[in-house]
Amino acid sequence: NAGVTQTPKFQVLKTGQSMTLQCAQDMNHNSMYWYRQDPGMGLRLIYYSASEGTTDKGEVPNGYNVSRLNKREFSLRLESAAPSQTSVYFCASSPTGMYTEAFFGQGTRLTVV
Amino acid sequence: KNEVEQSPQNLTAQEGEFITINCSYSVGISALHWLQQHPGGGIVSLFMLSSGKKKHGRLIATINIQEKHSSLHITASHPRDSAVYICAVSTGNQFYFGTGTSLTVIP
Numbered sequence: 001n002a003g004v005t006q007t008p009k010f011q012v013l014k015t016g017q018s019m020t021l022q023c024a025q026d027m028n029h030n031s032m033y034w035y036r037q038d039p040g041m042g043l044r045l046i047y048y049s050a051s052e053g054t055t056d057k058g059e060v061p062n063g064y065n066v067s068r069l070n071k072r073e074f075s076l077r078l079e080s081a082a083p084s085q086t087s088v089y090f091c092a093s094s095p096t097g098m099y100t101e102a103f104f105g106q107g108t109r110l111t112v113v
Numbered sequence: 114k115n116e117v118e119q120s121p122q123n124l125t126a127q128e129g130e131f132i133t134i135n136c137s138y139s140v141g142i143s144a145l146h147w148l149q150q151h152p153g154g155g156i157v158s159l160f161m162l163s164s165g166k167k168k169h170g171r172l173i174a175t176i177n178i179q180e181k182h183s184s185l186h187i188t189a190s191h192p193r194d195s196a197v198y199i200c201a202v203s204t205g206n207q208f209y210f211g212t213g214t215s216l217t218v219i220p
Contacts, residue, residue, distance in 0.1 A: 042213070092156075101158050101161045
């Protein structure tokens with residue numbers, strides 16, 4: 001019963017470094033999402049993937065890239081980290097789009113110094 | 114622009130009290146979701162509803178589509194209910210999230 005698994009849970013980067021956040025779900029969901037959560041703000045969509053092989057930009061995509069490697073996995077890459085990307089990142093999945101319940105990972109707390 | 118507004122932002126209650134958290138939204142929706150986020154970060158879906166009322170244990174969620182308003186009620190609150198409660202709406206191919214209500218229940 002893993003659900004949505006994100007790695008790593010914590011990460012500290014120096015400005016300019018790159019990293020990839022990994023997300024995998026074992027519920028055979030079509031749709032997967034990456035959000036960031038900042039103090040005083042609601043979760044904001046970075047990218048989403050409605051199905052394997054497709055990705056679309058969300059509200060705050062600048063500075064990020066994504067890969068829907070297969071139906072299970074959806075990774076988020078920061079090519080050149082900036083302090084403004086310090087945030088908590090959540091991966092989520094849902095069976096089919098936004099009309100169904102979403103399941104969230106445990107989050108990745110990223111600090112860029 | 115905030116498609117989803119929650120109130121209050123912060124709430125402190127004594128154990129046993131009845132708690133209400135409110136959510137208003139400004140867009141047409143497919144469904145409304147109530148989520149719970151515990152310290153340490155994980156987010157769990159409590160309810161998804163598109164009309165009427167749902168109940169799960171001591172939690173009750175209601176929605177009024179005409180008024181674009183939903184409430185989350187917690188009866189007989191307990192310290193383990195302390196968490197951030199997030200209202201979200203789904204519309205088309207997007208979720209919109211409120212900023213959350215931080216609830217602290219004191220023994």
